[in-house]
Each structure stands twice: as C-alpha cells, then as structure tokens.
Amino acid sequence: MGYSLLNDRIVADEEVVVNKEDRGYQFGDGIYEVIKVYNGQLFTADEHIDRFYLSAEKIRLTIPYTKHKLHQLLHELVEANEINNGHIYFQITRGATARNHIFPSADVAPVLTGAAVEASRPITNLENGVKATFVEDIRWLRCDIKSLNLLGAVLAKQEAFEKGCYEAILHRGETITEGSSTNVFGIKDGVLYTHPANNLILKGITRQVILTCAQEIDLPIKEQAMTKEQLLAMDEVIVASTTSEVTPVIEIDGQKINDGQVGLWTRKLQAQFATKIPAPITI
Numbered sequence: 001m002g003y004s005l006l007n008d009r010i011v012a013d014e015e016v017v018v019n020k021e022d023r024g025y026q027f028g029d030g031i032y033e034v035i036k037v038y039n040g041q042l043f044t045a046d047e048h049i050d051r052f053y054l055s056a057e058k059i060r061l062t063i064p065y066t067k068h069k070l071h072q073l074l075h076e077l078v079e080a081n082e083i084n085n086g087h088i089y090f091q092i093t094r095g096a097t098a099r100n101h102i103f104p105s106a107d108v109a110p111v112l113t114g115a116a117v118e119a120s121r122p123i124t125n126l127e128n129g130v131k132a133t134f135v136e137d138i139r140w141l142r143c144d145i146k147s148l149n150l151l152g153a154v155l156a157k158q159e160a161f162e163k164g165c166y167e168a169i170l171h172r173g174e175t176i177t178e179g180s181s182t183n184v185f186g187i188k189d190g191v192l193y194t195h196p197a198n199n200l201i202l203k204g205i206t207r208q209v210i211l212t213c214a215q216e217i218d219l220p221i222k223e224q225a226m227t228k229e230q231l232l233a234m235d236e237v238i239v240a241s242t243t244s245e246v247t248p249v250i251e252i253d254g255q256k257i258n259d260g261q262v263g264l265w266t267r268k269l270q271a272q273f274a275t276k277i278p279a280p281i282t283i
C-alpha cells in the first residue's frame with residue numbers, strides 16, 4: 001500500500017482525491033517540484049525546497065508551512081513508502097473554491113499533495129546517449145516558474161516521443177532555450193555552454209550541480225545561449241534534470257553529434273556528478 005502527502009499529513013493514497021473546484025485542476029494555478037531519492041536519501045533537497053518557495057512567491061502564493069516542516073514531511077513521505085531509489089513529486093495549488101480567475105479570499109487554504117515513486121536510474125540512456133528533436137518553444141515568458149501549466153512542454157515532448165526521440169530541444173526562433181523538462185548544454189573546444197538563467201528557462205538544480213562539476217574538473221563555463229546551428233556543431237550535447245541526470249545527446253533530427261559517440265567531457269561530468277550521489281547508509 002502506498003502513502004501520499006496531503007497538506008501536513010502522510011495519508012493512504014486513497015485518501016487523496018481531487019476537488020473539481022481545485023484551482024490546480026482548473027487553471028494549473030500552482031507549482032511543483034521533483035526531488036531524486038538515492039539510497040533512501042533526498043538529493044539537493046534544500047535547493048529544491050528553496051526553489052519551491054521561490055516559485056510560490058513568483059505566483060503570489062503563500063506556502064503555509066516552514067521550509068523545515070516541509071522538508072520533514074518529504075522525508076516522512078520517502079520513509080512511509082520505503083523508497084530506496086526513485087523520486088518524490090509534490091505540488092501546491094491555490095486551493096479549491098467556486099471557479100473565478102481572481103485569487104480566492106485568504107480563508108481558502110492552498111492544497112499541498114505529494115507522491116513517492118520507486119524508479120531506477122536511467123543507466124541505458126546515461127551509457128549510450130539519446131536522440132533529440134528540435135521543437136519551437138511556444139511556452140509563456142515565465143519559464144523560470146516551475147508552474148503546473150505544462151501544455152507547452154507536454155505538446156513538445158509528445159512530438160519528440162512520436163519521432164522516437166527522448167527529448168524535445170526547444171528554440172525561440174534560432175535560439176535554443178532548454179528541453180521540455182531538461183536543461184540543455186553544449187561543449188565546444190573545451191568550453192561548456194548553456195542558456196543563462198533568465199525568464200526563458202527553468203533554472204535546474206541539476207544544471208547548477210553540473211556547473212559546479214564543470215568547475216571542479218576545470219571545464220570553463222559560458223552561460224550564453226546557443227543557436228540551433230551552433231548546437232548541431234557542438235562536440236558534445238547534454239540534456240540534464242533531476243531524473244535524467246547527465247544524459248548525453250548523440251543525435252538531433254537525424255544529425256549525429258560527435259559521430260554518435262558519447263564524448264569525453266560528458267563522461268567526466270557524469271563521473272563527477274556520481275561523486276555527489278548520496279551513498280547507502282551503513283551502520
């Protein structure tokens with residue numbers, strides 16, 4: 001039997017039902033996070049929780065718990081489900097009330113829900129690399145918010161899936177922004193490129209870990225947007241996220257990157273990333 005997070009309680013999954021008047025359900029009026037669990041431990045939890053509060057602030061939603069309390073609840077969610085390796089998903093909406101675009105009155109409480117999933121690391125993709133396809137970025141101009149509104153991402157990912165690709169690499173005109181649910185990196189002549197963290201991308205926690213890893217292995221960084229043409233000419237391309245980790249891209253729209261081989265810098269970044277994964281707790 002599984003357990004879910006419902007506001008400040010861990011409850012049986014069946015206890016969580018959607019209210020048809022929930023603003024998350026009706027408007028996508030809420031925000032979310034995904035945190036990876038390695039060996040029973042939450043990875044970069046503080047960073048994710050900080051971003052959760054920041055996203056909430058940006059949509060003027062006040063989370064009625066302290067960060068410490070939320071961290072505790074997420075930990076309990078992992079424990080209750082006995083997750084060893086996997087991830088947790090959690091979201092908060094602006095609450096349930098008669099449908100109206102205007103914010104509800106202060107007595108309407110936000111609704112926090114969360115679930116834990118056992119899932120293995122994407123070993124095959126990490127080893128062999130994946131294919132990607134270019135899709136026009138039709139999302140709104142506040143991609144810095146981890147909003148529940150994901151239609152732009154859903155349509156892009158579905159298009160990629162139907163083309164046999166793992167990820168849609170989004171572009172606004174000629175400029176690469178990010179993946180549908182990942183951040184995009186290119187490596188050319190020993191320099192790591194990625195889109196600057198502004199309103200056009202979600203500032204990934206994995207992106208931040210990779211930038212730290214790059215510094216640690218003496219790979220210079222340029223937070224500078226690439227064009228589609230420049231991305232195709234990169235020596236190495238990576239898509240990265242909490243669940244995808246450091247995934248090599250070996251082909252975009254049929255054009256091979258690095259002759260379809262995973263590059264050396266990518267391997268070094270993967271190895272450096274692996275040093276940060278929490279080890280099993282031994283007594």
Ligand SMILES: *Cc1c(COP(=O)(O)O)cnc(C)c1O
Nearest residue numbers: 181182183202204205206241242
């Ligand atoms: C969540 C997300 C990412 C990756 O962020 P992580 O914190 O690394 O998981 C990248 N792009 C988009 C659009 C996202 O929603």
